[in-house]
Amino acid sequence: MDSFDWNRLAVAGLFSVCVLAASWGIGSVVIQNQTQIKSVFSNDSDQNESIDLASANPAKGRELATQQCSLCHTFNENGANKIGPNLYGVMGHKIASKPNFNYSDSLKKHQKESWDVQNLNLWLAHPTNFAPDTIMAYPGISVQQDRIDVIAYLKTISPSAPSSASAIEKKDNSDPREKSNPEIKSNLSQGKEEFQQHCAVCHTDTVEGNTRLGPNLYNIVNKPIASQSNYTYSGSLKLKKMNWTESNLDQWIENPQQWAPGNKMNYKGISSADIRKNIILYLHSLSPQDKN
Numbered sequence: 001m002d003s004f005d006w007n008r009l010a011v012a013g014l015f016s017v018c019v020l021a022a023s024w025g026i027g028s029v030v031i032q033n034q035t036q037i038k039s040v041f042s043n044d045s046d047q048n049e050s051i052d053l054a055s056a057n058p059a060k061g062r063e064l065a066t067q068q069c070s071l072c073h074t075f076n077e078n079g080a081n082k083i084g085p086n087l088y089g090v091m092g093h094k095i096a097s098k099p100n101f102n103y104s105d106s107l108k109k110h111q112k113e114s115w116d117v118q119n120l121n122l123w124l125a126h127p128t129n130f131a132p133d134t135i136m137a138y139p140g141i142s143v144q145q146d147r148i149d150v151i152a153y154l155k156t157i158s159p160s161a162p163s164s165a166s167a168i169e170k171k172d173n174s175d176p177r178e179k180s181n182p183e184i185k186s187n188l189s190q191g192k193e194e195f196q197q198h199c200a201v202c203h204t205d206t207v208e209g210n211t212r213l214g215p216n217l218y219n220i221v222n223k224p225i226a227s228q229s230n231y232t233y234s235g236s237l238k239l240k241k242m243n244w245t246e247s248n249l250d251q252w253i254e255n256p257q258q259w260a261p262g263n264k265m266n267y268k269g270i271s272s273a274d275i276r277k278n279i280i281l282y283l284h285s286l287s288p289q290d291k292n
């Protein structure tokens, strides 16, 4: 990273601290407590998933989009499709919904969802994680702040986009434990990253997310095992007449074949207890009973 990036990071970090402090409503406590401030700062940009358009620079996003996307996309109103669809108004719109563009089936599976901050962030980080057989031949934007800038730019050309605040709050404040403890916040963000890395090729994590190789995992914590009617489980998993408690989840993702021999999750498991804990914390944050 050059010094410019560091400056940008520091500014972004400062912003997140302010925004987080404000949204926790415990600003004064945070400011008095040095170690808490440090733990917010010590997140690196990719792990700190506070997708916060308030700290974004749409002008920078526009520049990036011109460099990286305009080969395949136009951004003006009524602009033509190129290799990809015109992106005017994309934010707040249903995914893969422009009538005059021929989308991949993989992206069309998301048609029930809209392009909000969260989905754009997942898509632009790793298009093939979001839609494994997408025809968008683009590796993704790995630097989180760049993604946020591009998303902020897309919002400026999307008149019907809902206020970004609601989209952010919905995901970001979903776990009450996260608000009162920055350390949990960072574990949760890490769990989310780790889910993306380890699980997202085979599992979606959104409401009504589609089935990939494995079933959708939205609200999986405490659900009866192998109980989703739109998925065909192995006999091995169906034999488990229990719920997905945190302890069962932990044993399952540590060593799927040992916990349920003959199951069809073709995954070796995660030996690090910390990573498992973070992922389970993340799965927990996807449960509506935690949202208030």
Ligand code: HEC
Pocket: 064, 065, 068, 069, 070, 071, 072, 073, 083, 084, 085, 087, 090, 094, 095, 096, 097, 098, 102, 103, 104, 106, 107, 108, 115, 124, 131, 133, 134, 135, 136, 137, 138, 141, 150
């Ligand atoms: C090499 C060409 C290419 C590049 C570069 C590219 N895209 Fe795409 N994009 C596509 C194609 C093709 C699709 C349709 C994907 C599908 O149907 O699977 C698409 C789809 C999309 C969609 C979904 C639109 C909708 O109507 O649902 C968004 C959003 C998007 N791209 C944003 C971007 C952004 C932002 C960039 C730059 C950071 C970018 N793309 C770079 C080709 C590209």
Ligand code: HEC
Pocket: 195, 198, 199, 200, 201, 202, 203, 213, 214, 215, 217, 220, 224, 225, 226, 227, 228, 232, 233, 234, 235, 236, 237, 244, 249, 253, 262, 263, 264, 265, 266, 267, 270, 279
């Ligand atoms: C290579 C694909 C693949 C990967 C990677 C993967 N899974 Fe799975 N997962 C599956 C399949 C397939 C099933 C169905 C297993 C069965 O029926 O035997 C499944 C089932 C599950 C279930 C049971 C869901 C239910 O409705 O009962 C949970 C929970 C789960 N996986 C969690 C995870 C987590 C967490 C990760 C990441 C640490 C992960 N999986 C990684 C393919 C995968």
